[in-house]
Amino acid sequence: EAQVTQNPRYLITVTGKKLTVTCSQNMNHEYMSWYRQDPGLGLRQIYYSMNVEVTDKGDVPEGYKVSRKEKRNFPLILESPSPNQTSLYFCASSLYRDGGEKLFFGSGTQLSVL
Amino acid sequence: AQTVTQSQPEMSVQEAETVTLSCTYDTSESNYYLFWYKQPPSRQMILVIRQEAYKQQNATENRFSVNFQKAAKSFSLKISDSQLGDTAMYFCAFMMAGANSKLTFGKGITLSVRP
Numbered sequence: 001e002a003q004v005t006q007n008p009r010y011l012i013t014v015t016g017k018k019l020t021v022t023c024s025q026n027m028n029h030e031y032m033s034w035y036r037q038d039p040g041l042g043l044r045q046i047y048y049s050m051n052v053e054v055t056d057k058g059d060v061p062e063g064y065k066v067s068r069k070e071k072r073n074f075p076l077i078l079e080s081p082s083p084n085q086t087s088l089y090f091c092a093s094s095l096y097r098d099g100g101e102k103l104f105f106g107s108g109t110q111l112s113v114l
Numbered sequence: 115a116q117t118v119t120q121s122q123p124e125m126s127v128q129e130a131e132t133v134t135l136s137c138t139y140d141t142s143e144s145n146y147y148l149f150w151y152k153q154p155p156s157r158q159m160i161l162v163i164r165q166e167a168y169k170q171q172n173a174t175e176n177r178f179s180v181n182f183q184k185a186a187k188s189f190s191l192k193i194s195d196s197q198l199g200d201t202a203m204y205f206c207a208f209m210m211a212g213a214n215s216k217l218t219f220g221k222g223i224t225l226s227v228r229p
Contacts, residue, residue, distance in 0.1 A: 031215050042118075042205060042219035050214075058216065090159060096215055100147040100166060103217060105159035 002027045006091050006106035013081055014114050021076045021109050023091030029104070031096035032074040036060065037088040037108075046089075049074055050096060081113040116141045118208050120220035127196045128228050134181075135191045135223055137206030144168075145211040148182065148189045153222070154202040162204070165189065193225075201227045 004025045013019055025032065033048040035058075045058030049068040063085055065077040074093075078085060091106040117140045127133035139148070150162040165173045165182050172180050177194045193200055206220040 033215070035217075040221055042221045043207075043217070044219070045216050048214055048216065056214075088157065092159075094215055100164070100209060100211060101215065102161055102164070103215065108157045108159075110157075 002104070004091055004093050004104050004106040006089075006109050008109060009107060010110050012112045012114065015082055016080050019078050019081060019111075021078075021089060021091075021111070023074045023076065023106060024072050025074075025091075025093040025104065026072065027093065027095075027104065028071065029093040029095055030071070031101075032068065032091065032093045033058070033103075034064070034066065034074070034076050035090045035092065037090065043090065046076070081111075083113050085111065086113045087111060116143075116146075116208050116210065116218045118206050118218050118220040120206055120223050122223050123221070124224045124226070126226045126228060127193075129196055129198060131196055132192060132194045133196055133225065135193070135204055135206075135225065137189045137191070137220055139187050139189065139206070139208050141187070141208065141210070143210050147209045147211065148180075149207040149209065149217065150178070150180070150189075150191045151205045151207060151219075152200075152202045153205065154199075159205075163191065196227045198227050198229060201225060 034046040035043040037043045047066040049055045089109045092103040094101040146167045148165045152160045181190045203222045205222045207217040
């Protein structure tokens with residue numbers, strides 16, 4: 001089954017404790033991206049990757065890091081989480097052509113930073 | 115920068131009736147795509163419908179259809195024969211062609227379908 005898998009689905013942590021949210025897709029997609037969802041703000045892009053070893057900032061990259069060492073994986077790293085990073089996070093992937101392609105979303109990771 | 119506005123935070127509709135969700139957007143681009151996504155309580159993001167800006171014909175998917183007014187920069191979603199399973203948050207989203215595949219989302223609208 002074609003899917004984007006995020007782990008964990010729920011995570012509670014404390015300020016300053018490094019964490020990684022994993023994302024993996026089995027569709028051989030070149031394009032992957034991370035979004036965060038906050039009430040009243042919709043979803044906003046954090047980082048994206050057009051292919052292996054190619055990453056770039058989205059609209060809200062502060063406090064986050066990503067890496068794309070393999071085509072299928074795109075982990076989101078919070079080196080020193082803070083309470084304002086409490087949010088619902090989504091990973092997404094697609095085949096990239098000229099835009100407009102359907103984005104496949106993971107099931108989301110609800111992160112709480114105390 | 116592109117913006118997407120969903121001005122109604124909540125709506126309610128009786129089962130089997132029709133409801134229209136509003137969305138406006140702002141862009142100086144001529145080639146772009148518009149989407150409606152559904153987010154049920156499971157939190158999964160589900161693509162409902164997609165519209166290409168260069169196509170004048172409004173997209174339809176079963177009970178879901180859009181009214182795309184390019185000059186007015188309006189993209190409303192009509193849900194016919196509403197079902198209880200349509201209860202969800204709905205997001206309108208914009209994607210510029212040829213750049214990043216980034217979706218710019220509206221704030222979302224919570225739709226409740228009453229039995």
